[in-house]
Amino acid sequence: MKEQLKTDIIKLKVGSNPVNNVLNISDFNVWISDNHILNNIRLTIPKNKITCIIGPSGSGKSTLIRSINRINDDVEKLTVTGKIEFNGLNIYDKKTDIAQLRSEIGMVFQKPCVFPKSISKNVLFGIQHQQKINKIDAFNIVENNLRAVSLWKEVSHRLNDKAVSLSVGQQQRLCIARTLALKPKLILMDEPTSSLDPVSTRSIEKMLLELKKSYSIVFVTHNIQQAKRLADKLLFICDGEIIEQGSAEKLFNNPDNNKTRAYLNDEYCDC
Ligand SMILES: Nc1ncnc2c1ncn2[C@@H]1O[C@H](COP(=O)(O)OP(=O)(O)O)[C@@H](O)[C@H]1O
Numbered sequence: 001m002k003e004q005l006k007t008d009i010i011k012l013k014v015g016s017n018p019v020n021n022v023l024n025i026s027d028f029n030v031w032i033s034d035n036h037i038l039n040n041i042r043l044t045i046p047k048n049k050i051t052c053i054i055g056p057s058g059s060g061k062s063t064l065i066r067s068i069n070r071i072n073d074d075v076e077k078l079t080v081t082g083k084i085e086f087n088g089l090n091i092y093d094k095k096t097d098i099a100q101l102r103s104e105i106g107m108v109f110q111k112p113c114v115f116p117k118s119i120s121k122n123v124l125f126g127i128q129h130q131q132k133i134n135k136i137d138a139f140n141i142v143e144n145n146l147r148a149v150s151l152w153k154e155v156s157h158r159l160n161d162k163a164v165s166l167s168v169g170q171q172q173r174l175c176i177a178r179t180l181a182l183k184p185k186l187i188l189m190d191e192p193t194s195s196l197d198p199v200s201t202r203s204i205e206k207m208l209l210e211l212k213k214s215y216s217i218v219f220v221t222h223n224i225q226q227a228k229r230l231a232d233k234l235l236f237i238c239d240g241e242i243i244e245q246g247s248a249e250k251l252f253n254n255p256d257n258n259k260t261r262a263y264l265n266d267e268y269c270d271c
């Protein structure tokens, strides 16, 4: 009873109101062959906030976010049950248009994945597959999205250079600009700064705190300090189960679960 009350209060604080949520996951399970990788996941993703998913390596963080835009569909012997509701539909519904889904739910990976094309063509890559764009619109899209990721000043004089000539940190920001160009409702990021130096990492973090005014973001990290800097909502996952979720403030300062307390204090956690 007391536990239920606590859960209800957390839900209220973190936005159980469906209008404030961009995504709702309920009773979600993933198996790969006989391995139960995600166990009964229940989670709402609030709008215009950064939701950080934290947990040890192999705990199912990537599997969870890769399920949200159905990139996991290609995994062999995958079984999925439960619901992920987005735009009022279960994304696992047969009627789901996967290309449309992936334009509305963008993804940024651990390592920047630029195409062997110019900087400007990289920004336009996704959107040009969706619609015809005239030259003026194309230029504006390139400028606006490179500005949004604070790359414009650095590259405006060399938009036709190959994207691979950029530093790794710049390439990752370019990948984020390419995702933004599609105007997604939700952006999924799987440890996007893990291959970057501390300066590039901080510049991406600063940019994300700006971007959340216009976008909803799910950010996977195993870096506790980074979660502290970024998270509005925090989810601690272990061995495919959500151990605890709630506002970052609550989990860092007054978690309900001892495993959460140990993990977030960088202590040994036998989860
Ligand atoms: N394609 C796959 N085939 C088989 N097992 C997988 C596959 N992808 C992930 N797994 C397993 O699922 C579990 C969770 O992995 P993952 O989601 O990558 O964890 P994390 O991102 O937290 O490190 C691990 O045990 C991993 O070995």
Ligand SMILES: [Mg+2]
Pocket: 061, 062, 063, 190
């Ligand atoms: Mg991972």
